Amino acid sequence: FGCGGGGGDAKGKIVGIEPGAGIMSATEAAIEQYGLDFQLQDSSSAAMAASLKRAIDNEEWIVVTGWTPHWKFAQWDLKYLDDPKGVYGGEEEIATIARTGLKDDMPEVYEILDKFYWAPADMEAVMLDIQGGMTPDEAAEKWIENNQDKVNAWLPEQEAAEKGKVTLGYVEWDSEIASTHLVKNVLEKAGYQVEPVAVDAGVMWTGIANGDFDAIVSAWLPLTHGDYYAKVKDNVDNLGPNLEGAKIGLVVPTYVTIDSIEELND
Ligand code: PBE
Incomplete structure (x- = not known):
């Protein structure tokens, strides 16, 4: 061989x-x-x-x-x-990126997204359950049930009076199916209506810059999406890594x- x-x-x-x-x-x-x-x-x-x-x-x-x-x-x-x-x-991180203005429009959503952070083993557990036959929502629910302390730490103490609809752009890569549905289910727990929208990588990046999406949790940096990010970085709000140790x-x-x-x- x-x-x-x-x-x-x-x-x-x-x-x-x-x-x-x-x-x-x-x-x-x-x-x-x-x-x-x-x-x-x-x-x-x-x-x-x-x-x-x-x-x-x-x-x-x-x-x-x-x-x-x-x-x-x-x-x-x-x-x-x-x-x-x-x-x-080398080692990559996966960053959460919000549209410009989300912080003012939906501060609670912004805070939850900003706090969202997990480890490669967490993401793998969700991916394995999906691969084993669970729907992405079922796998996300299971992870949330098994990790309530972590999830509670992402939720603000003071709940927003008004909720609303949140749109998450993503690409149907196994890792991003897992993370996007995890965040969807966390935001739903906080009372939001969440729509995950599957698109191509290019559309994901133009969409977050144009404000078509409220957020993405799928930005692989510094290299993998480096070119995409460089084009839009002045028009988006980078909330930093939600996972480190990617490759x-x-x-x-x-x-x-x-x-x-x-x-x-x-
Ligand atoms: N991936 C998974 C993506 C990012 C997430 C490594 C396949 C890529 O753009 O190559």
């Missing part, structure tokens, strides 16, 4: 996810900077996971665009390929014997 995945004269491929994801542009940069004889295949997060499952069931060679937190690391034996050039950056890169099953991106062409 050591070699290239290219096999003969067929070009090797990297199984990607949705075009527009930061990990897709990072992977194009990796192909360029490492001079890889590989093509990045557009796909979706769900199709990527299905390809990974199929390959593992057949012990076939595969390389995918992967990220942490993600349930796939609990499901299978996987490893990141080393990235000596640092194309995929992106190229991921292979551990039976694939190479350890570094540099070895992909071997």
